[in-house]
Amino acid sequence: MMQSVVRQQRYRLKAEYFDPFPLHLVTKTSPVKCMTDEQWLKLLESWKSPKKMETCQKNKDNRGKVKYHHTTGSRAYMVHVENLDDKYNDEEPNAFDLFKECHYSKKKCYTPIVQEAITQMENKLSTTTEGEELKSAAQVVADVLAENTKKNQFLQNVGYQNARRISNEQSAELEAEKKTNAELRVQVVDLSNKVQESEQARIIDREEMKRSQSEIEAKLNLLLSQIRPS
Known part of the structure; x- marks a missing residue:
């Protein structure tokens, strides 16, 4: 907890006294009473290091790529979820409820991009196509986020197994089963053809044998008829 507090304090100091200014205008004296000038200068040196500045820029770029910024602050998702029990009268909120709870800003509203996602989820929850079963909230949230x-990772973070991944795994299993069945059907057809070919070959051999036997008998009869009794 102390480490978290220290990191948060440094983050606020950097955002207020370092980031907004060019390096030559950053104050060289500590802006807070709980930190000496010497400690402040050491902190400045760490922030000014090329490696640190590169890391900060990468983190900033990565944060810029996030579409759905959560509003739980430094509190972990699961802790935030546990604190919702009173609000839902000890009934477990579904994945859609949790998405709204974790993305509702302190300004008492949703960002436009979050509101758009919520609208998509509501539409998917309320409508189904012909022959399709009503999807679960977890499946709908997974579909829209995907x-x-x-x-x-929202569903995993709030304790739900990713419904999209489950669906993909089931689809993969179904495809594998279809492929196996198709291969088995090919093998059955191949064996059936071989049996038919073998049967036809046996019939041909039998007919050839009968014909040969008839020819031999005819020749034998011819020879016998040519033999005159002495």
Whole structure:
């Protein structure tokens, strides 16, 4: 907990006294009473290092790629979920409820991109195509997030197994089963053809044998008829 507090304090100091200014205008004296000038200068040196600045820029770029920023702050998803029990009268909220809870900003609203995702989820939850069963909230949330983001971990973070991954695994198993059945059908047809060919060959051999036997008998009869009794 202390490490987390220290990191948060450094993050706020950097955002307020370092990031907004060119390096030559950053204050050289500590802006807070709990830190000496010497400690402040050491902190500045760490922030100014090329490696640190490169890492910060990469992190900033990665944050910019996130479409659905959660609003739980530094609190872990699961802790936030546990604190929702009173709100839902001890009934477990579904995945759709949790998505809304974790993306509702302190300004009492959703960002436009989050609101768009919520609308898509509501439409999927309320409508089905002919012959299709009503999807679960977890499946709908997984579908919408998969359509709009790559490798979204929201469902796992709030304790749900990713419904999209389950669906993909089931589809893969179904495809594998179809492939196996198709291969078996090919083998059955191949064996059936071989049996038919073998049977036809046996019939031909039998007819050839009968014909040969008839020819031999005819020749024998001819020879016998040519033999005159002495």
